[in-house]
Amino acid sequence: MHEFTNKNLSLSLSLSLSVSLMWLFCNYDGLLLLLLLCNVCVWEDENEIGEAEVGS
Known part of the structure; x- marks a missing residue:
């Protein structure tokens, strides 16, 4: 029963x-x-990285 639920879950997940x-x-x-x-x-x-390099 538990395995069936997992299969259903993965199936619906891949479907969505x-x-x-x-x-x-x-x-x-x-x-x-x-x-x-x-x-x-x-x-x-x-841009942030470039500005930091210019500032130093």
Whole structure:
């Protein structure tokens, strides 16, 4: 019984994951927005490091 529950859990987990991926690919704008956010975070980090080097 316990093993069956674990299988169900992992199955629903992978299913929701694939649905999320499908939604991202269908909503290309959402994917671009996500990439943009990631780039902004990385860019801000690099800027802080650059400013620290200039200050020293």
